[in-house]
Amino acid sequence: MREIRKLLIANRGEIAVRVARACEELSIATVAVASEADRNALHARVCDEVVEIGPAPARESYLRGDRIVEAALARGCDAVHPGYGFLAQNAEFAGAVEREGLVFVGPPPAATRLMGDKPAARRAMQAAGVPVVPGFEGSGREDDETLAREAARVGFPLLVKAAAGGGGRGMRIVRAPADLEEALASARREAEKAFGDGRLFLERYVDQARHVEVQVLADSHGACVHLFERECSVQRRYQKIVEESPSPLLDPPLRARMGEAAVAAARACGYANAGTVEFLVGPAVGGEKPFYFLEMNTRIQVEHPVTEMVTGVDLVKAQLRVAAGEPLWLRQGDLALRGHALECRLNAEDPAHDFAPSVGRLLLVSFPAAPFVRVDAGYETGDEVSIHYDNLLAKVIVHAETRAAALARMDRALARAAVLGPTTNADYLRAVLAHPVFRAGEATTAFTARELAGWRPPAAAPSDDALVAAALAEFLAAEGRAAANGAGAGAGAPDADRFSPFARADGFRVGGA
C-alpha cells in the first residue's frame, strides 16, 4: 500500500474538476496544472494549488509531460492522475511518472503500450480467446499487392486502419477492390502525419453496428471485475454525444458473455486500474448477435458517470484506491445494474454552422438542480471557452427507473439548462432524444449521419415573450442602478449588480488576466 496524500491532476475541464471532487472526499490534497489561458479556469480554482505549465496551446502546456512531472515533484505530490485525452494514454509519460517514484493513477505502461498498438492488441486478444473483427494484421508494412490479396480474403466493404490510430484518423472505408490502392496510400499518408507511424491493418466493415463498451476495474494483485456495459452508438464524426447504460440491445446472456470477454481482455494485457473494452455488436446472425473487440481505452472515460449511476460505484475514487495498492473490495457477484442512466455531452459548437467550435466568454451558465440529475461541468458563468481545447462544456447525466423515464428526465434537464454566450448543441441533443429510432433503442453508429443530417436548429424568431423578458431585464437593471446611486455615497455602484437581473460576466477576479 502506498498512501496518496497529495495528487497532481494532469488535465483541465470537467474531468479535472471531477478528480478534484473525489480527492476532496478522500482528504487528498490537489495540485492543478494550468496553461496561461487557464490560470483562472474552474479546474484551477477547485484545486488546492495551481502550477502554470506553459502557453495556451496544449502541446506547450498540457502535453508537456516533463513540466508536469517537475511540478508534481516540486509540490511534493505522491501521485499523478492523467484524466482522459492529453497524456492519459502515453506510456512514456506514465513511465516517467513512475521512474520518479510517483504513483500513476492508471494502468501499467506495458498495458497502455500493448493496447495502443492496434495490430498487437488484436493478436493478444485472439490469443486470449476474445473475438476480434475479421481482418488482417501483419507487420503493417506489407506492400499493396499483399494487402490486396488479404483484402480479398477479408471481403468488402472493409476498413483500412492505422496501427497507431484513433479518433478516425488514418481510417478509410473501402467498398470495392478498385478503391483499395488509393485508400491505402491516403490512409498511410494521414497516419504518418498524425502519428509518425504509417503502419496499416485491415478490418471487415461491420454495417449497422452498435458501439457497446464494457467497464472493467482491476487491482494490482490480479483481481478484475467488469461493471457492465455502456451503449455509445450515437456519435457524430466519431465523437460520442449520447451514452447510456444498460444497452437496450443486450440481453442478460450476451451481457454476461461480453463482460467475461472484457475481463479476459484486461487480464491478457496485465491490466490494473479502471479501463474500458470497446466492442462492436453486429446484426444478429441466426439469432445470435456477434460481438467483436475493437480496442481498449486504458484510462477513465468521458462517459464513466453512467456506469457510476447504475452500479453505485465511484469509479474515480476506485481508481485512486487501486492505484494506492488496495486489493479490490468488489466481487463480480456484488455488482448489479440498477435502473437506467443516460449522459449527454453539452458541447460549445454551432449546429447551424456545421458544428464549428463556438468560443468566447460564458455570460451565463445555469444547470438545473433536480432529483437524479447530475452535471459534471468544466465551466461556470464568466469563464472563457478557448479555441485551444476540446469543446466539452459539461456532461448532463440522469438516472431513472426505466429508459423511458430517463429520456424524459434528460429532456427536461436539457430544456432547463441555460448557456448564454457560446452556442451549444443542446437542441441537437434534444432532437436525438426525440427521434423515434433512438427512442426505440435502435440507433447504430450510422444514426446521426442517416437520421439527423438534415436537422437544423429551430428558428429563434423573437417572440413577444422573449422581447418582454429582454426589456424587463434591462429596465430592472437600470432601476437597480438608480436605486443604488440614490442610496448615496458609500453604497455606490458595485451594489447595483445586486439588483440587476442580468448575468454579468465582467466581474473582478483576483489575479485575472
Add this chain to the structure above:
Amino acid sequence: MELHYRAGEAISTVGIRRKPEGGGGAGAGAGAYVVTVDGRPHDVVVRAARGGRLDLVVDGRPVRAHAAEDGARRLVRLEGRPPLALVREETRAPRRRRARGAGGEEGLAANMHAQVSAIPVAEGDAVERGTTLVVLEAMKMELRVVAPYPGRVRSIDCRIGEVVERGRILVELEPLDSL
C-alpha cells in the same frame, strides 16, 4: 420607458409601464407591469429577477427566462427554447448597412473562430480551384480554406498563429479569368 431591439434586420420597440397597484415594493423589481411589444399590450407580473434569471407571468402564463448582456448585445433564452440574440438600438431607425471593403466579394472568410495554423500560399501565387489557401485550427478540428475558383492571391490578410473571428477576411483571391 421605451427600448428598441434589433433581431437581424427587424427592429421591435418595447414599452414598459409599472402598474400603480402592482403589489410591488417586495424586493427589487417585483411588481406588475404593462409591457407593449410593437403596440401589442401584455400584462406582466415579475415574480423574481436576479442573477440572470427572470420568473414572469405574461398574460396569465408562467414564463421563465435567462438574460445576459454583452456590450450592446442582449441574449435571452426562454426555458426550453434556443437562445435569442438581440442588439439594443438607441432609435427605431433602420441600421445602415456596413460598407464592404474594396474587393470584399473576392475575399475568403474564416468560417469559424480559430487560430491560423498554416498559409501554404504566397501573395501573387496563381492557384487552381481547390488549392488550400489557409489552414485553421480550433478545438482539435482542422479546417481548410480552399480556393473556390482558379485565381491569383491578391493579398493575404492574416498571419500564422493569429486568432481570427468567424467572418474575418483571410485572403483575397482575384479570379484568374479576369486577368
